[in-house]
Amino acid sequence: MDEQTASLIESHIAMQNVTVIGAGVIGISWIALFLARGLRVVVYDNAPNIEQRVISSIQAILPNIETVELPVSSLLKRLSFETDLARAVMSADVIQENGPDKINFKRKLWIEIERYAPQHALFLSSSSGIPTRIQASGMQRPGRLLIGHPFNPPHLIPLVEVVPHKRALPETTQRALSFYRMIGKQPILLRKEVPGFVANRLQAALMREALLLVKWDVVTVDELDEIVTRSLGLRWATGGPFVSFHMGGGPKGFTGFIDHFSWGMQLLWLQSKFSPVFFSTELKEKLLNQISASFGKKSLTELEADRDRCIIALQRTLDKVK
Amino acid sequence: MDEQTASLIESHIAMQNVTVIGAGVIGISWIALFLARGLRVVVYDNAPNIEQRVISSIQAILPNIETVELPVSSLLKRLSFETDLARAVMSADVIQENGPDKINFKRKLWIEIERYAPQHALFLSSSSGIPTRIQASGMQRPGRLLIGHPFNPPHLIPLVEVVPHKRALPETTQRALSFYRMIGKQPILLRKEVPGFVANRLQAALMREALLLVKWDVVTVDELDEIVTRSLGLRWATGGPFVSFHMGGGPKGFTGFIDHFSWGMQLLWLQSKFSPVFFSTELKEKLLNQISASFGKKSLTELEADRDRCIIALQRTLDKVK
Numbered sequence: 001m002d003e004q005t006a007s008l009i010e011s012h013i014a015m016q017n018v019t020v021i022g023a024g025v026i027g028i029s030w031i032a033l034f035l036a037r038g039l040r041v042v043v044y045d046n047a048p049n050i051e052q053r054v055i056s057s058i059q060a061i062l063p064n065i066e067t068v069e070l071p072v073s074s075l076l077k078r079l080s081f082e083t084d085l086a087r088a089v090m091s092a093d094v095i096q097e098n099g100p101d102k103i104n105f106k107r108k109l110w111i112e113i114e115r116y117a118p119q120h121a122l123f124l125s126s127s128s129g130i131p132t133r134i135q136a137s138g139m140q141r142p143g144r145l146l147i148g149h150p151f152n153p154p155h156l157i158p159l160v161e162v163v164p165h166k167r168a169l170p171e172t173t174q175r176a177l178s179f180y181r182m183i184g185k186q187p188i189l190l191r192k193e194v195p196g197f198v199a200n201r202l203q204a205a206l207m208r209e210a211l212l213l214v215k216w217d218v219v220t221v222d223e224l225d226e227i228v229t230r231s232l233g234l235r236w237a238t239g240g241p242f243v244s245f246h247m248g249g250g251p252k253g254f255t256g257f258i259d260h261f262s263w264g265m266q267l268l269w270l271q272s273k274f275s276p277v278f279f280s281t282e283l284k285e286k287l288l289n290q291i292s293a294s295f296g297k298k299s300l301t302e303l304e305a306d307r308d309r310c311i312i313a314l315q316r317t318l319d320k321v322k
Numbered sequence: 323m324d325e326q327t328a329s330l331i332e333s334h335i336a337m338q339n340v341t342v343i344g345a346g347v348i349g350i351s352w353i354a355l356f357l358a359r360g361l362r363v364v365v366y367d368n369a370p371n372i373e374q375r376v377i378s379s380i381q382a383i384l385p386n387i388e389t390v391e392l393p394v395s396s397l398l399k400r401l402s403f404e405t406d407l408a409r410a411v412m413s414a415d416v417i418q419e420n421g422p423d424k425i426n427f428k429r430k431l432w433i434e435i436e437r438y439a440p441q442h443a444l445f446l447s448s449s450s451g452i453p454t455r456i457q458a459s460g461m462q463r464p465g466r467l468l469i470g471h472p473f474n475p476p477h478l479i480p481l482v483e484v485v486p487h488k489r490a491l492p493e494t495t496q497r498a499l500s501f502y503r504m505i506g507k508q509p510i511l512l513r514k515e516v517p518g519f520v521a522n523r524l525q526a527a528l529m530r531e532a533l534l535l536v537k538w539d540v541v542t543v544d545e546l547d548e549i550v551t552r553s554l555g556l557r558w559a560t561g562g563p564f565v566s567f568h569m570g571g572g573p574k575g576f577t578g579f580i581d582h583f584s585w586g587m588q589l590l591w592l593q594s595k596f597s598p599v600f601f602s603t604e605l606k607e608k609l610l611n612q613i614s615a616s617f618g619k620k621s622l623t624e625l626e627a628d629r630d631r632c633i634i635a636l637q638r639t640l641d642k643v644k
Contacts, residue, residue, distance in 0.1 A: 025572060129586055151553040152570050159553035186552050192540045196590050199553045203563070204590045205531035206524050210563050213523065218514045225562025230508050231473040231481035231521045233562070234640075236555030238632035239625075240547025241525070241532050242609075243617045247625055248474050250347060254613050262601040264451060268518050268526045273595060279584040287564075291576050295565045303561075303569055310560035310643050317639040318556075321632050 014120060015093045015179050016040055021109070022098035023047070023054050026126050029154040030096050032061040035075045036155075037183040043081045044088035051081050061155055064308050085109075086116040094122045094179055096148065101129040110145060111138045122175050124148035128200055131193050133165035143169035148176055148187075149197055156311045158186040161197045211277050214287065221287060222294035237314060336442060337415045337501050338362055341404075343431070344420035345369070345376050348448050351476040352418050354383040357397040358477075359505040365403050366410035373403050383477055386630050407431075408438040416444045416501055418470065423451040432467060433460045444497050446470035450522055453515050455487035465491035470498055470509075471519055478633045480508040483519045533599050536609065543609060544616035559636060 018034050020027050023045040031054060034041045043054060055076065062072050082088035089095060095113060099105055110123065117123075123145040125135060136142035147163035154160075160180045164173045173189065180187040190197060196204060210224050219227065235244055242254070249256030277283075295303065340356050342349050345367040353376060356363045365376060377398065384394050404410035411417060417435060421427055432445065439445075445467040447457060458464035469485035476482075482502045486495045495511065502509040512519060518526060532546050541549065557566055564576070571578030599605075617625065 151557070157553050157556060159549060161549070186548075188541070188545055188549050188552070190540055192538065194535070194538065194540050195593065196586070198535055198541055198546065198549050201535065201590055201594075202528050202531050202550065203554060204587045205594060206528045207563055207567070207587065208591050209524050209527035213516070213520055216514065216516065218512055218516050219510070219520055221564040222562075223510055224520065225564050226508075227481060227483070227510050227520050228524065228558050228562035229560065230510070231479055232525060233555060233558030233560070234479060234633055234636060235473070236550050237559040237636055238551065238555070239629055240544075240550035240555070241529055242543040242547050242613065243625065244629075245529070246613060246617065247622060247629060251622070253618070253622055254610060258601055258606060258609075264518070265526045265529065266600055268523055269530050269599070271517065272523075272527060277591070278588055279580055284580060287580075288576060291564065291568060295568065296575070300569060300573070300575060303565065306644075307561055307566075307569060310640065311556055313639045313643045314556060314559055314636055317635045318632065321635045 015122070015175075015182065017042070017091050018094045018096060019044060019089050019092040020096050020098065021045070021088075021113075022100075023050060024098060026150065026152065026154060027096075027098035028054055028057045029061065029152075030098065030126070030150070031079070032058040033065065033155040033183060034096075035078055036062060036065040038078075039183070040078045041080070042088050042092065043079070044083075044085060045081075046083055054081075055079075061153075064312060065155055085112055089113050089117040089121070092117055092121045094124065096124050096126060098126045101127055103130055103134060106130055106135045107138050110135055114139050114141065122172060122179065124176060124179075126150060126154075128197065131165060131195070132163070133167070133193065136165065136167070142167050144172050146172060146176055147193070147197070148180065150185075151199055153308070156308060156315070158184075158315070159199060160185045160187040161190055161199060162187045163190045163193050163197055165193050208277050209272060211283065211287075212272065212275055214290070215277065215283055220294065221290040225295070237318070337444070337497075337504065339364070339413050340416045340418060341366060341411050341414040342418050342420065343367070343410075343435075344422075345372060346420060348472065348474065348476060349418075349420035350376055350379045351383065351474070352420065352448070352472070353401070354380040355387065355477040355505060356418075357400055358384060358387040360400075361505070362400045363402070364410050364414065365401070366405075366407060367403075368405055376403075377401075383475075386634060387477055407434055411435050411439040411443070414439055414443045416446065418446050418448060420448045423449055425452055425456060428452055428457045429460050432457060436461050436463065444494060444501065446498060446501075448472060448476075450519065453487060453517070454485070455489065455515065458487065458489070464489050466494050468494060468498055469515070469519070470502065472507075473521055475630070478630060478637070480506075480637070481521060482507045482509040483512055483521060484509045485512045485515050485519055487515050530599055531594060533605065533609075534594065534597055536612070537599065537605055542616065543612040547617070559640070 017040050019042045020031050021044050023043050031041050059072055099109060125132060125147050126149060128149055132145050132147050136145045146168045149161040151157040151159045162176050177187050177189060213219055213224060214221055245257040246254040339362050341364045342353050343366050345365050353363055381394055421431060447454060447469050448471060450471055454467050454469050458467045468490045471483040473479040473481045484498050499509050499511060535541055535546060536543055567579040568576040
């Protein structure tokens with residue numbers, strides 16, 4: 001057995017007990033995935049009826065996780081709930097935090113967790129809003145905390161953005177990457193911590209333009225969505241923007257793209273820069289009216305079931321083809 | 323037979339002869355698709371070796387078009403080349419133009435085409451850069467010209483943006499939509515003509531942010547591409563940005579999204595607005611270096627073959643699942 005394999009096995013052994021803090025939409029999806037991958041999960045969330053809500057939600061999710069071969073009832077044996085934070089984290093190898101995005105809440109939480117969690121425990125925050133250098137500011141050993149930011153729904157979308165702050169320990173980062181790979185995710189390590197990280201910044205940039213086009217009455221929300229699924233979505237599910245423009249530039253590749261399209265693109269950026277967009281009362285009303293007239297006619301549960309079915313089928317196809 | 327069916331059949335009968343002006347990357351893809359869908363195609367392009375280049379390219383494309391059941395040799399019987407514009411358009415029911423994006427070239431071209439094409443012929447421009455109100459400015463009957471803008475590669479990506487200018491005739495618009503539906507595309511009619519139309523504006527907005535993240539060394543081009551294919555691409559292949567945020571907003575749907583995320587999104591827009599990006603010499607060099615170190619190692623032909631295989635597989639899966 002080589003050193004790498006040995007250390008891989010060692011780290012897997014040390015990552016069997018996960019504590020999930022906060023069981024909202026994201027937390028529940030993590031719980032289902034962790035259970036499906038054979039881990040023991042302790043849930044800490046003091047909301048009313050939490051046990052019932054978590055169990056019924058994961059019973060709906062589990063059949064969608066491809067590699068689950070065990071009956072749901074046997075997976076549930078590895079799930080427990082704790083209302084006391086100290087007891088919730090005392091045996092944790094990994095803590096995945098999904099609490100509210102409030103600075104003081106998170107700071108206090110990590111100070112408490114650090115008092116009770118084992119020395120080796122890995123601290124991961126799903127937060128998309130609060131950088132870990134801020135979350136960790138009261139900790140004795142801030143180097144063990146970093147961002148493990150999933151993309152909704154975490155049990156289906158492969159990406160996890162792993163974002164260390166400047167004081168994060170390299171070994172913590174490596175263990176976080178191993179952990180997510182072990183449970184079948186496809187983590188990407190960001191080289192710097194920037195607000196919104198990468199996927200959400202890209203999404204926000206596209207959304208700004210989408211809102212502008214709806215505001216200008218060029219399209220309605222459902223027409224815009226159809227344009228995206230029929231073109232960009234299909235393109236970007238198979239290759240990202242850079243390789244796509246590399247192929248769209250003719251025989252000279254990306255150089256050809258710059259030659260032909262950079263000028264026009266810069267003009268669009270300029271025009272867009274001087275076109276204000278914000279969530280005004282008027283725009284909100286227009287959006288909500290258009291949404292209720294189109295896909296808003298289906299329930300969220302139906303829409304989510306359609307989405308999950310499609311994502312699972314696409315992911316299986318991509319796994320086969322790639 | 324009801325009136326709608328009758329008019330549909332009538333319009334199909336009248337759209338069997340297509341003239342393709344300009345056989346570059348986009349033109350060739352259109353030619354392959356038109357032939358595969360049973361149409362007769364006349365190609366007008368006076369570049370050297372055009373016949374040989376077109377035929378070898380479409381022989382590579384045709385096996386990728388799913389519903390082709392005829393041997394390629396029999397499809398090629400419906401393909402011809404004309405070096406004289408008058409003869410190229412004299413029997414056309416539809417003209418799909420893919421010439422260079424130069425205003426004077428296009429203006430002169432349409433004036434000429436109008437002199438020789440049949441009265442009923444539909445004039446469609448693939449241009450993403452020059453609005454038809456400008457292209458049509460010298461025409462006697464500008465109402466018959468509009469944009470039919472495909473997304474690369476047109477033989478695989480379902481979207482066509484149909485963009486009428488203010489003087490375009492409603493019947494021309496309806497016939498353009500019928501034509502594209504007849505050949506299996508999924509056209510979307512835009513309500514207003516804006517520079518870049520919709521898909522390219524959205525793409526440019528995302529690309530601006532992508533360039534910023536590479537410029538800041540948050541990620542490299544291939545890391546950014548992986549983030550997109552592992553998250554946003556998969557999401558947007560199944561549902562556009564509006565329905566996705568409707569589902570991401572919790573039980574209140576899009577209202578919940580506005581409540582939770584609009585503030586943070588507006589902050590990102592603000593930060594991005596004040597972060598200049600343009601294709602500077604330095605940025606170009608960085609991009610090209612990163613590209614040649616990553617996916618640039620494969621040839622464009624290999625990359626395109628990978629892309630096409632993936633898009634075909636995804637499209638088949640989506641057709642089945644949806």
